Amino acid sequence: MRPVVSQVLSEADDGGSRRPPAAAGATAAALLLSLCLGFPPSVAACPPDCLCASDIVSCSGRNLSTLPLDLPGYATRLDLSHGALAALPAGWIARPFDRLATLVLSRNAVARIEPDAFALTPHLLHLDLSSNRLAVLNASVFRGLEELEVLLLFGNRIVRIEPGAFGGLRGLRRLYLSGNRLEAFPLELYQGPAGPRNLTFLDLSSNRLRRAPVQSLLSLPAWQQAGIYLQGNPLVCDCALLALLEFWVWKRYRPLVDFRGDYPCGLGGDGAGARPSCAGQRQGAADNFLEAGTHRVEPGDWLRVPCPGLAPPTQGEPVAFWVAPRAVLRSPGDDPSGRLLVLPNGTLEIRGALLEDSGTYVCVAARGRPFDPGESPEATVSVGNSSVAPDAGSAHGGGAEHFNTAFTTLASCVISIVLVLLYLYLTPCRCREGRAGGGARGCGGRAVLLCSDPREVDSGERRSNGKRVAFLEPQAGDSDTGGPKTPAMNSAHGNTEGILKNGSRTVGQTLTDPAHVA
Numbered sequence: 001m002r003p004v005v006s007q008v009l010s011e012a013d014d015g016g017s018r019r020p021p022a023a024a025g026a027t028a029a030a031l032l033l034s035l036c037l038g039f040p041p042s043v044a045a046c047p048p049d050c051l052c053a054s055d056i057v058s059c060s061g062r063n064l065s066t067l068p069l070d071l072p073g074y075a076t077r078l079d080l081s082h083g084a085l086a087a088l089p090a091g092w093i094a095r096p097f098d099r100l101a102t103l104v105l106s107r108n109a110v111a112r113i114e115p116d117a118f119a120l121t122p123h124l125l126h127l128d129l130s131s132n133r134l135a136v137l138n139a140s141v142f143r144g145l146e147e148l149e150v151l152l153l154f155g156n157r158i159v160r161i162e163p164g165a166f167g168g169l170r171g172l173r174r175l176y177l178s179g180n181r182l183e184a185f186p187l188e189l190y191q192g193p194a195g196p197r198n199l200t201f202l203d204l205s206s207n208r209l210r211r212a213p214v215q216s217l218l219s220l221p222a223w224q225q226a227g228i229y230l231q232g233n234p235l236v237c238d239c240a241l242l243a244l245l246e247f248w249v250w251k252r253y254r255p256l257v258d259f260r261g262d263y264p265c266g267l268g269g270d271g272a273g274a275r276p277s278c279a280g281q282r283q284g285a286a287d288n289f290l291e292a293g294t295h296r297v298e299p300g301d302w303l304r305v306p307c308p309g310l311a312p313p314t315q316g317e318p319v320a321f322w323v324a325p326r327a328v329l330r331s332p333g334d335d336p337s338g339r340l341l342v343l344p345n346g347t348l349e350i351r352g353a354l355l356e357d358s359g360t361y362v363c364v365a366a367r368g369r370p371f372d373p374g375e376s377p378e379a380t381v382s383v384g385n386s387s388v389a390p391d392a393g394s395a396h397g398g399g400a401e402h403f404n405t406a407f408t409t410l411a412s413c414v415i416s417i418v419l420v421l422l423y424l425y426l427t428p429c430r431c432r433e434g435r436a437g438g439g440a441r442g443c444g445g446r447a448v449l450l451c452s453d454p455r456e457v458d459s460g461e462r463r464s465n466g467k468r469v470a471f472l473e474p475q476a477g478d479s480d481t482g483g484p485k486t487p488a489m490n491s492a493h494g495n496t497e498g499i500l501k502n503g504s505r506t507v508g509q510t511l512t513d514p515a516h517v518a
Ligand SMILES: *[C@@H]1O[C@H](CO)[C@@H](O)[C@H](O)[C@H]1NC(C)=O
Pocket: 063, 065, 084
């Protein structure tokens, strides 16, 4: 009903008496008009400058410098883009919008956001402030937006982010800050006490960053590192940055896959001269670099783990970061216990190994070349007789073996299907005789084909050939009772179909319960 009302009203506004657009007067008159026309008065009509479609309100492109007073409170999406809003003072929204999930303020002239500007829209999920004139994000500008998940701030003039600017944005997942004037990486986003906990995507492209805090970035969990976009910044390529970027390329993180050419250090392949020369890089084609591997040590002993892929340096000291299970190590003091140390030649030293030192260690160092296929910067440390799965945490090492297992499983599945079909068509079929005889339904032959899930084969419960075929012979009682049966079992054709479906569905399902398979 409401859209119809508002349409009629705005038509009346445009064509009829040419009122000055004083919002309050217009509304009063509109209500009167709607009464005269026989429409029930709507609680919140659509303001004349806006279009309303059920729960979407759009006042886009109307050059609004203030918000219409009578916006309908039921809106879940409010679009105020392409306007002339210059500031968001505390009371810029006149009434609570409890259901508002999306607020679009892009392409206005917003330069100022007062504290509590969003107090009346507490359930926002998506806030678009892109292409405005924000310069400094003060502390707590977004206070109250605890549920906000996406914040668009690209295309502003942001030079500084005050500590605590993103405080309160606990639910934030994606933050777009590209096309601003930032000179420092906003690490606070990840470290602030009340900041986002689930930030998976941070776009800092096309700013003025010259340095990246390599060690701090390496200490972020992988799911956060994977979403940091830094392309289009005037980053100074040193050995630490090269080490980080090479590591991210090896991890195949999206920013480096999609925007590799926009990163420094000659990663795009064209500007090879831009790569710094760092100690420990392999010279020429000589393969005197150190292989990754598993290092075993007894508790209490000392262990030296050379940096995989790095040549023993002939001169200078390589820049090597070791990502250990509990800290990122570069200089003495990075390990709180003082037992783990990176030696000047990039080798990791563990003094007095403890059981909990077991795990995967990654040496992030500037190798100056792409990784060879199958090469890995990871080393596995195993203390005592605690067994560490050889490819735990490695996305690359076990790939070929996994493929082999999957291929074997697939092949054995196909062979099993052929066997089942042979069994069905080459054995004398009692079905047809039964049907010809009229009424007797002896067609109960049912075969169940089971193929094991490659994951399960990996996990150790390897069965013979990774496949199982179980044949269930027709039950003697079937032909006598003639009771209701499932349609798939009524003809030879239907039977085969049922088997194939059963077979494909059983993969990975039935096998979770091996006892099921007699
Ligand atoms: C937009 O509004 C401002 C005043 O708020 C006015 O100066 C300007 O000319 C308007 N622009 C357009 C395109 O109507």
